[in-house]
Amino acid sequence: MKKYLVVFGLFIIILTGCSSNDEQALENDSGTQQEKQEESNSNETNGDDKSEEQNQVEKEKSEDLTIDVSAFEMGYDPDKITLEVGKEYELVLTNEGQIFHDLTESELDVEITYMSEMAEHSDEQSFLDTFFSFQKVYADEGHGDKKDDGMKSIHMNANAGQTVSIKFIPKEAGEFEFYCTVPGHKEAGMVGKFIVKE
Incomplete structure (x- = not known):
């Protein structure tokens, strides 16, 4: 019976550890996705700034x-x-x-x-x-x-x-x-x- 309790205890520990690793993996995934989204938004903003800068340069060229x-x-x-x-x-x-x-x-x-x-x-x-x-x-x-x-x-x-x-x-x-x-x-x-x- 002790043997079963030890095996059952190990099983619980393993399940808890897996669950904890899954949550951590999900957190890491969601953190990575959030970072990617922020980076994407930043690139879009930089792209907008860049196109505004290009428009300004083109406008200045035509004004010249x-x-x-x-x-x-x-x-x-x-x-x-x-x-x-x-x-x-x-x-x-x-x-x-x-x-x-x-x-x-x-x-x-x-x-x-x-x-x-x-x-x-x-x-x-x-x-x-x-x-x-x-x-x-x-x-x-x-x-x-x-x-x-x-x-x-x-x-x-x-x-x-x-x-x-x-x-x-x-x-x-x-x-x-x-x-x-x-x-x-x-x-x-x-x-x-x-x-x-x-």
């Missing part, structure tokens, strides 16, 4: 290729613009002045890829034109309304308060002057410069 220029009486801001050959830029001109202005550059070899709707050159003369006795002269340097018209130079027209844009790719390096073709404006200092690097 967008150039905002203000036209006013009698100048541009900025009046010096640095470009690189072969990159596509969007030039956005806002006329913050009280009269019609344009921005023209006819020497730089460019490929025009997009042009927004532009204002027509006004038939009315501005106060300055009348004051200085300038006659109305239209710019005649390769300006069509769209790239399909064969426009090979930069020419943008804007009424007071209007914003227009053009996309273009510079094809050559050098320094190129841009200016307003409205009579008297260039002479009054409404000029700027594209500096195109290789």
Whole structure:
């Protein structure tokens, strides 16, 4: 009988030990699963951060290729613009002045890829034109309304308060002057410069 009690006691101890090991194994499994879940969540968060960072970098890259220029009486801001050959830029001109202005550059070899709707050159003369006795002269340097018209130079027209844009790719390096073709404006200092690097 003692023998049976000893065997029964050992059996109970073994069962208890197994049960304890199973619980420990389950705890370890659930701990491992919880760690894996936390790691997965952390990776997803890092992935979100990474994609946000990538989006920010892409946004900054596209912003670097967008150039905002203000036209006013009698100048541009900025009046010096640095470009690189072969990159596509969007030039956005806002006329913050009280009269019609344009921005023209006819020497730089460019490929025009997009042009927004532009204002027509006004038939009315501005106060300055009348004051200085300038006659109305239209710019005649390769300006069509769209790239399909064969426009090979930069020419943008804007009424007071209007914003227009053009996309273009510079094809050559050098320094190129841009200016307003409205009579008297260039002479009054409404000029700027594209500096195109290789």
